[in-house]
Amino acid sequence: MTTPSRAWGNLTLTGKVVIPLLFLVLVVGPILTILVATVVGPWLMDVLNSNLGIVRFVVAIGGVLLFSIPAAFIIIYMELKVIAFMNLRIGPDRVGPKGALHSLVAGLKVLTKEDFTPTGADPIVFTWAPVLVFLTSVMVLLVVPFGPGLVGQDLNVGLLYLFAVGGMSVVGLLLAGWSSFNKYSLLGGLRAAAQVVSYEIPLTLSVVGLILLAGTMSLNQIAEAQAGWFTDWFVFRQPLGALIFFIAAIAEANRTPFDMAEADSEIVAGFATEYSGMRFGFLFFAEYVNVFIISALLTTFFFGAWNAPIDINAVLEAFGLAPIAVALDPASLGIGLPILIVVVPVVLTLVFAAPFYLARSSTPAWQALLLGFMLFNVVAIGTLFLLAYIGWPWLAGLVWFFLKSFAFVYVFVWMRGTFPRVRIDQLMGFAWKWLLPASLLNLFVTAAAIIIVKS
Amino acid sequence: MSFIPGIGLVRGMGLTLRRFFQPKATIRWPEEKADVAPKFRGRLQLLYDEFGTLKCETCFQCAQACPIECIDMGGMDTKGRFHVHWGPPETYGERREESALRRSGRPVADPAYARFETLDPAAVDEILEAHDYDPRDLLAILEETQAAYGYLPVAALKHISRVTGAWYATIYGAATSYRHLRFEPPAIASAAPAGEGQREQEAGYRSALDAALGYGSERPG
Numbered sequence: 077m078t079t080p081s082r083a084w085g086n087l088t089l090t091g092k093v094v095i096p097l098l099f100l101v102l103v104v105g106p107i108l109t110i111l112v113a114t115v116v117g118p119w120l121m122d123v124l125n126s127n128l129g130i131v132r133f134v135v136a137i138g139g140v141l142l143f144s145i146p147a148a149f150i151i152i153y154m155e156l157k158v159i160a161f162m163n164l165r166i167g168p169d170r171v172g173p174k175g176a177l178h179s180l181v182a183g184l185k186v187l188t189k190e191d192f193t194p195t196g197a198d199p200i201v202f203t204w205a206p207v208l209v210f211l212t213s214v215m216v217l218l219v220v221p222f223g224p225g226l227v228g229q230d231l232n233v234g235l236l237y238l239f240a241v242g243g244m245s246v247v248g249l250l251l252a253g254w255s256s257f258n259k260y261s262l263l264g265g266l267r268a269a270a271q272v273v274s275y276e277i278p279l280t281l282s283v284v285g286l287i288l289l290a291g292t293m294s295l296n297q298i299a300e301a302q303a304g305w306f307t308d309w310f311v312f313r314q315p316l317g318a319l320i321f322f323i324a325a326i327a328e329a330n331r332t333p334f335d336m337a338e339a340d341s342e343i344v345a346g347f348a349t350e351y352s353g354m355r356f357g358f359l360f361f362a363e364y365v366n367v368f369i370i371s372a373l374l375t376t377f378f379f380g381a382w383n384a385p386i387d388i389n390a391v392l393e394a395f396g397l398a399p400i401a402v403a404l405d406p407a408s409l410g411i412g413l414p415i416l417i418v419v420v421p422v423v424l425t426l427v428f429a430a431p432f433y434l435a436r437s438s439t440p441a442w443q444a445l446l447l448g449f450m451l452f453n454v455v456a457i458g459t460l461f462l463l464a465y466i467g468w469p470w471l472a473g474l475v476w477f478f479l480k481s482f483a484f485v486y487v488f489v490w491m492r493g494t495f496p497r498v499r500i501d502q503l504m505g506f507a508w509k510w511l512l513p514a515s516l517l518n519l520f521v522t523a524a525a526i527i528i529v530k531s
Numbered sequence: 532m533s534f535i536p537g538i539g540l541v542r543g544m545g546l547t548l549r550r551f552f553q554p555k556a557t558i559r560w561p562e563e564k565a566d567v568a569p570k571f572r573g574r575l576q577l578l579y580d581e582f583g584t585l586k587c588e589t590c591f592q593c594a595q596a597c598p599i600e601c602i603d604m605g606g607m608d609t610k611g612r613f614h615v616h617w618g619p620p621e622t623y624g625e626r627r628e629e630s631a632l633r634r635s636g637r638p639v640a641d642p643a644y645a646r647f648e649t650l651d652p653a654a655v656d657e658i659l660e661a662h663d664y665d666p667r668d669l670l671a672i673l674e675e676t677q678a679a680y681g682y683l684p685v686a687a688l689k690h691i692s693r694v695t696g697a698w699y700a701t702i703y704g705a706a707t708s709y710r711h712l713r714f715e716p717p718a719i720a721s722a723a724p725a726g727e728g729q730r731e732q733e734a735g736y737r738s739a740l741d742a743a744l745g746y747g748s749e750r751p752g
Contacts, residue, residue: 162547166557494547495540 136228140217148364152179154482155364155489162493183357191353194257201255206351206358209248213365215241220372221296223382223473234295235287238373239280242328245362246272249330249337252359253347264346267500268337271327274504275334278511279324282317285522286310286377299381306385311378316518318378320511325370327507330363331488333495334503341497371484372477379480382473424452650686654679659694666697669705673712682716 087095124131153168153176160167168175193199218228219237231237246269253265287293289310290301302309311318327334338346348359375381392398409416429448432439465472498506558565578586658675662668672691677683683706692699706712 158551161555162550164550164553164556166555166559169559490544490547490551494543 133229137214137218140228141214144214144217144365144368145361147368148361149179149183150482151364151367151485151489152182154485155492158486158489159493162490186357186360187354189353191355192350194350196257197350198255198257201251202350203355205248205252205255206355206362207248208251209245210358210362210365212241212245212248213362213369216369217365217372219295220369221299221376221381222477223470226382226470226474227296230294230296232292232294235283235293235298238295239276242369243272243276245366248362249347252351256347256350258350260343260345260349261347263343264337264339264349267339267343268330268347271330271334271336271500271503271507274507275324275327275511278320278507278515279328281512281515281519282320282324283377284519285314285317288519288522288526289313295376295381299376299383302380303383304387305390306380309378309380309383314378314518314522316514317522318374320515320518321377322374324507324511325374326488326491327503329366329370331367331370332492333498335497336500336503339497367485367488368481371481371488374484375477375480379484380476382477384472384476421452421456424455425449428452428455650684650690652687652690655687655690656694659691664695666695666701669697669702670709673702673706673709677712682713685714 084092156178157167157175168178171177171181193202216238219231219234221227221230249268249272250265253261253263253268256262286298290298292298292301298310330337336346338348340346343349348356351359407413425445425448427448428451429444432447433441433444465475580586655676658672658679661675662672666672673683676687676691680687688702688706689699691697692702706714
């Protein structure tokens with residue numbers, strides 16, 4: 077027996093884990109770092125720089141894909157919690173604080189479940205249908221502007237792309253319904269097809285007036301056209317269009333009260349009946365990503381996208397103040413910066429702790445210090461966030477965009493907690509007899525108004 | 532109002548929004564326990580097994596334990612095949628008769644209460660005679676009985692039930708719903724019954740009410 081193997085045998089289980097890790101960090105890590113920095117790095121940067129368009133696309137779709145998962149988790153949790161509150165229950169409360177990790181654990185559960193393909197199902201189509209459904213949702217997110225400059229691909233035909241790709245999800249639903257070899261699934265798929273195709277028309281027509289007003293089909297430019305006060309938002313110029321878009325978008329996303337495609341009390345779960353495991357997870361995920369998408373689109377088109385409702389610079393100007401601009405250059409402090417980093421927390425902690433210590437003689441020093449430290453943290457984080465908000469327009473835009481989007485997500489969840497499902501003939505009749513004429517009227521009135529104003 | 536299109540939708544949304552902010556009904560068992568009365572025994576219900584037959588074994592334990600005799604057992608054998616019973620058969624027969632008697636609505640002598648039956652009912656009889664054996668004067672009868680014995684003996688209640696024809700459950704219920712009536716002799720003999728001061732106040736209210744209604748000193752029966 078050689079010495080290294082004997083030494084290995086003497087190690088405890090912890091040692092067997094820690095020693096290889098130490099080896100990786102201390103030996104392999106530096107070698108790899110030097111290798112990447114000297115040889116691989118420059119070559120890789122050259123390759124990436126010469127293919128900037130592809131890199132940008134890959135990063136964008138990766139970011140959107142990664143973003144869609146926590147967004148769906150948050151919306152699922154929100155739906156469980158909000159509907160529970162409306163039923164006078166408290167909803168999930170076991171996993172994590174207030175049950176916040178519930179949907180994460182549910183996602184893990186879905187991953188560990190058996191992925192079953194029923195006999196008679198078309199295995200290839202059955203496997204790829206959920207992928208198609210999920211992919212279309214993620215691809216739609218690619219053109220959504222999350223903030224100034226935070227857009228995956230700023231297509232000049234963004235709206236067209238949006239409806240083209242968004243309409244593709246119904247193909248996935250139809251494939252899922254057909255390939256399941258189940259009458260409920262087929263019924264669900266057909267319902268989805270009929271409904272989505274019908275509502276696609278008023279949905280598209282409702283934003284044509286908006287295209288006329290904005291003069292562009294790029295979502296980024298539509299967002300920029302609504303800058304300024306909240307009165308500049310398109311909802312005040314296209315109220316009917318916004319209403320039609322709202323209703324048709326719910327139907328497009330197969331949400332209550334238009335969830336005919338997966339009416340679980342009528343046709344079990346529609347196209348998702350035969351799905352299990354992560355394939356069902358994809359269908360389920362796509363549904364909630366769709367909820368986020370319609371909220372985000374409603375925000376982008378009609379509610380000012382990432383613009384704040386109040387033009388803060390205009391307000392400041394009205395009071396005779398200069399617009400706030402933060403140009404922090406921490407590097408200019410030189411050696412002062414590390415000293416400041418060490419000194420400021422201590423001093424501020426003491427300053428904040430002093431009133432607690434002085435106010436009541438019975439307060440022990442450690443309690444006062446703890447309170448002061450916590451207060452300092454709150455103030456420091458608040459200041460940092462404020463500086464970031466002022467200094468980085470993309471962060472401010474992101475904050476407003478998510479605030480508005482999740483307000484609409486709340487509205488959709490709220491509606492799900494309130495409304496019963498509509499009958500399928502009423503659903504179709506509403507699309508063709510009311511929404512379509514209304515959207516045409518909206519288009520004609522907008523066009524006429526533009527001609528009158530311009531002439 | 533109702534013909535404005537969409538008003539129903541708005542009202543529904545308003546309802547759910549109000550519910551959203553209302554306090555929640557969920558009790559987070561086992562961290563929180565529901566606040567129930569100590570004598571709460573759940574909902575009384577006869578259960579059926581998977582074959583659709585009653586799970587009851589006709590043991591009469593529940594009927595015997597019931598403090599207000601609200602449980603009334605019936606039927607010879609619930610399985611329809613043979614008698615299933617714990618204990619000697621003659622007891623079972625007695626219990627069956629007892630049960631039948633109970634179902635008839637008449638008061639039944641119950642051996643479980645034999646240890647309470649050591650009462651000279653002369654005082655109760657006197658009180659009942661004064662009230663013409665009328666169970667509508669139940670509260671007055673109970674109050675006078677308590678004045679005579681110092682508390683309400685169970686035997687006295689059963690005697691009242693037997694003589695007036697009022698159900699024991701009714702009498703027991705009436706007696707339990709007044710705080711100044713008690714079922715045990717007071718620990719301190721001189722202690723006033725609960726709510727004694729309140730009784731005077733109530734008497735004041737009653738006389739005021741009588742005056743308002745135009746009754747004299749004599750009240751209509």
